[in-house]
Amino acid sequence: xxERARREYAEALRSRYERATxxxxxxxxxxxxxxxxxxxxxxxxxxQTAPAPGPDRRGRPRRYGPDLLPVLQWLWEIxxxxxGKLPAPVLPGLVPWPTGSPRVRSPWPRHRxx
Numbered sequence: 725x726x727e728r729a730r731r732e733y734a735e736a737l738r739s740r741y742e743r744a745t746x747x748x749x750x751x752x753x754x755x756x757x758x759x760x761x762x763x764x765x766x767x768x769x770x771x772q773t774a775p776a777p778g779p780d781r782r783g784r785p786r787r788y789g790p791d792l793l794p795v796l797q798w799l800w801e802i803x804x805x806x807x808g809k810l811p812a813p814v815l816p817g818l819v820p821w822p823t824g825s826p827r828v829r830s831p832w833p834r835h836r837x838x
Contacts, residue, residue: 725761730760730770731770731775733756733759734767734770738774753767753771799811799815803815
């Protein structure tokens, strides 16, 4: 059973679990543990409290907006998918490349020379 399915099942049982008597709770815990394969203490924690909403986004704020994403993905593709800080020294060599690369299509429109 996946974690998402466990959460959904716990959400469905939570309202009944809160109103149930001690004996009914014990039966519900047995059923939950058999179905999900969780330990009893874990099931008690999951059924007693509603999940706390997680933070919106952790870590540093995003540096680039969604409008720049196609360009960054294109540069990532033509640099053979370098990750981390590795693309920074390579970028000056990549930018002057012709936009008609056979491997990857450029997100920039082609400009006609007059």
